[in-house]
Amino acid sequence: MAKNRVKSGGFTGAVSPWWIALTGLFLVVFFVLPIVNNLLNTNDLATLAKQRPMSFYYHKLFFDPYYIRIVFDTVALSVGVTVICIIIGYPVAMFLVRHSGRWSGLVIFLLIAPLLTSIIMRTFGWRVLFARRGLVNDFLLWADILDKPFMFLNSASSAVVGLVHVLVPFMVLSIASVLRSIDLQLEESARILGASRIKTFLRVTFPLSLDGIGTGFIIVFLLANGSFVTLLLLGGGDLKTLPLLIYQQFTISRDFQFAAAMSNVLLAIAVGCLYLQLRLIRRKGVKGAA
C-alpha cells in the first residue's frame, strides 16, 4: 500500500529511472521486434522458401472451411475451458477465502503445487487415466454408466479435461484474491435486511467478484489459446487448434510461411482478448494488483 505523501524534493527512488531504458530496450529488441518481424514476414528464412505471397495463406485461413473450422475451434475450446474453470473453480475460491481458516495456507499450497510439475507429467497422468483400461473407464464401467470402454484419448473430452486440470488453479487464485477484498459487512447487511443466502450471493457477492472472474477469464483464455502440448498428447487428433497446427506445420510440413500466417492469426486472437480486457475490466494500474 503506497501512502500518499509529498515526495521529498528530488528523491526519485533508490534506482535511477534510466535502468528502465535498458530493460525496455531488451524487450523491444527481443520481444517487440520478433513479433513485428513475424507480422511483416521480412526475414530470410521464410523468404528462402517463399513461393507464394502471404496473402495466399491468409486467404486459405479465412476462406477454406477446414481452416475456418480450426480457427473457430481454437477460440471455442479456449472459451469452453475457461467457462468450465469458472464453474469448477468458483466454489473452491469461495471455500479458500471464507471457510478454510487455518487451512488456507495448505489450500493455496495444494493449488500451486501442480504448477511445479511439468505439463508433460500431468498430461502423461491423464493419458494413463483415460486409457482403454484406465481408471476412468474402469469407474464408468463399474458404475454402469458405460457398456464398453470409451476411447477418451481419441476425443476432445480428454483434452478439455487436461486443459481444465492445468488451468483451474489460475482461475481459483484470481477469483480468490478479489473475493478476499469484499467487505463482509456488505453481505451481513443484506442478510440483516432479510435477503436469503442465495439472494445475498447473487445480488451482493457475485457481482462484486466479477472483477476476479474477469481477470481469471483472461489468464485462462490466453493460456488455453496458446497450448498445444495438451492437445498433442490427449486430443487424439480429433480436435485441431491453431497452436497444434503450427506445431505440425513446423515439424511435419515445414511450411514456415503457413505457420507464420497461423501464428499471426493466433496472435490476433490474443490481442483481441487483451483489448476486451482493457475495455471491460477496470485496471488498477501500478498501485494495485497487476
Added chain:
Amino acid sequence: MLLYVVLFFIFLLGPILIVVAISFTETEYVAFPPKGFSLRWYERFFEYDAFVDSFIVSVELAFATAVLGVGLGVPAALAVTRGNVPFANSIMTFLLSPLSMPLIVMGFALLFYLSALGLGVSFLSLLIAHTVISLPYVVRTVAGVYRGISPDFEESAAVLGANRFQIFWNVTLPMIKPGIFAGMLFAMLISIDNLPISFFFGSADTNTLPVVMLSYLEHQFDPSIAAASCIQLIVAVIGLFIVERIYGLDAMTPAS
C-alpha cells in the same frame, strides 16, 4: 462444500500422484496400479544420454535465465514503482506484456528473428527467449514486494546524505531480497518446464528436458517419462524448499 473441495483436490493432484506411483513400477510397461517396487526407471533415466544431457542443459538454462532475468528485471521494477517516472502504468504494462503472448508464437517469431540476426539455434538464443518470457514474473514479484515496503527507509537514508547507490545497496536491496529470490525461483520454474519456446530451439546441444521428453513420449510410452517427471519435480520442490527455509512462503507473495 468440504466434500466438493476434497474431490476437487483429488482431481487436481490425482494424475500427478499416479505418475509418481508409476515411476516405481517393476514392469516393462506403464502400469497403474504399479506392480512391484523398483528404481529401474530412475536408473534408466540416468543411463539415457539424451535425458541426462538435456537435463543439464535445462538446469544451466534455468539458472542463467534467473540471473539475467533478475539483472534486467529488478532495476526496472524498482525504477517503475518509485522512480517518479512518467507513464509508469504504461511502462509497467509493457514490461509485463510478454505474459500475454501465446508462447508458441513467441518461439516461432524468435527463432526466425534470431536466425536472421545470426544467432540461430544456440544456447544464447534459448537464454534470450527464456529471459523474455520470465522477465514479467521477476518484475511483477519484485515490484509487488517493493510496493509493500515503506518508502520512509530510503527517504531517511537520502535525507541523511546517502547517495543513490548507497541507498540501493544498503537499504533497498536487503529489504527486497525475498522478492528477488521469489522472482528467481519463478524464472527458473518457468524456464525448466517450458516447452513451446524450447521446442523451436532444439538441437543436439540445446535440447531441454521437456523437449526430449516430448519426442520420447511421441514414440515410446514407458515409465521412464514418469521417472524423468519425478526427477524434475524433485528439483523444483528442492528449489521451493530452499527459498521457503530462507525467507518463508509469505514473504514471497506480493503485497496487495
